[in-house]
Amino acid sequence: MRWVSSAAAGPDLGSVLEKVGAAVIEGLAGARPHAAWVFLGPAHAAGAEVVRDRLRSALPGAALIGCTAGGVIGGGREFEQPDALAVVAAHLPGVTLTTFHLEQSGLPDADAGPSAWQALLRVPAGSQPAFVVLADPYSIPADALAAGLDFAWPGSVTVGGLASGAQAQGEQVLFCDDRIHRAGAVGLALSGDVTVAPAVAQGCRPIGPVLRITSGEGTLLRELDSLPALEVVQRVLESLEPRDREQVRGSAVFLGFETDPFAAEEGAWLVRNILGRERDGGGLFVGETVRRGRRVRLHVRDRVSSAEDLERTLAGTADGPGAGCAGALLFSCLGRGMHLYGVPDHDSRAFHARFRDVPLGGCFCSGEIGPVGGSTHLHGFTSSFGLFRPRGD
DSSP: OEEEEEEEEOSOHHHHHHHHHHHHHHHHTTOOOOEEEEEEOGGGGGGHHHHHHHHHHHSTTOEEEEEEOSSEEETTEEEOSTTEEEEEEEEOTTEEEEEEEEOGGGSOOTTOOHHHHHHHHTOOGGGOOEEEEEEOTTTSOHHHHHHHHHHHSTTOEEEEEEOOSOSSTTOOOEEETTEEESSSEEEEEEEESOEEEEEEEOOOEEEEEEEEEEEEETTEEEEETTEEHHHHHHHHHHTOOHHHHHHHHTSEEEEEEESOTTOSSOOOEEEEEEEEEOTTSSOEEESSOOOTTOEEEEEEESHHHHHHHHHHHHHHHHTTTTTTOSEEEEEEETTSHHHHHSSTTHHHHHHHHHSTTOOEEEEEESSEEEEETTEEEEESSOEEEEEEEOTTO
């Protein structure tokens, strides 16, 4: 297994393509490219056909997917600008690769069984696949797509993100082999001699006590510990330690939902937005379906907590399922990068501090896809990594 990534930026698409393409070919060192990912800044979207044709010529036979992105990642750099291009290519012996393009109208309905998904994607039930998915945020529900993949292939790993850089439906570009699409989602299923270790850094840390939902419906959280939710949140914030109180003062507060209610100890939290307060009551609207009895905890996000969470996530992956990986993809929120940290290449540098010689590529997204607590979710303000290695290692 051999991976390579490269990225560059500039107003002349031909020059950028030549630079990135030459670096990818050199990095492959004669190895046959089986898979490739391309991430194209919106300033060069009009040249999507040129990009496709050049890559299909330079990487013949490779399964190709990609999308437009407001920023790209590759070659150890993060280019947060609209005229950038990144390409990741991989030599994957013993790996079966299946590309697919999906439209919302073609997704199986809620009553369909796993076989409907398996037939749609042409991926057998017992193939133990991993998925990389890139979706247009304006035309397909990525959360429903991720849930469908979990349903049809239990135990599979899905990583990816939402295309970014466009302002309206029909402006995004999605690459899928020889085809270019303006809506839906594209993906790549990998099975055989490959395993993918996910690492999802949600950029938050918990604060205050663990609470229990005692009343609510839909996305309206009415009560926590049998008291109005808004009142409980205000009390928790007022009782915080000085460091936490200082961070909350200049940051947004989120709600983490317990992902494993049967865990003996506190496990992973699925972080969701607090969207607003109930007009005539003490409830709160949140970005997750409320279930009575589920435990929750407040979370805070700023550059300090985000950096600490990223370090913890990468350290745990490097010492565990990500050890020995040959290459990695990163799907990071547009709200991270320079906007959050004030310095360039932050998440890439953190990754390479743990995985020094592992090629990393990807893009900045309008939403990130990755598993938390054993289920795949659509996230915000997250960095979602997929680390690839041979299954036999």
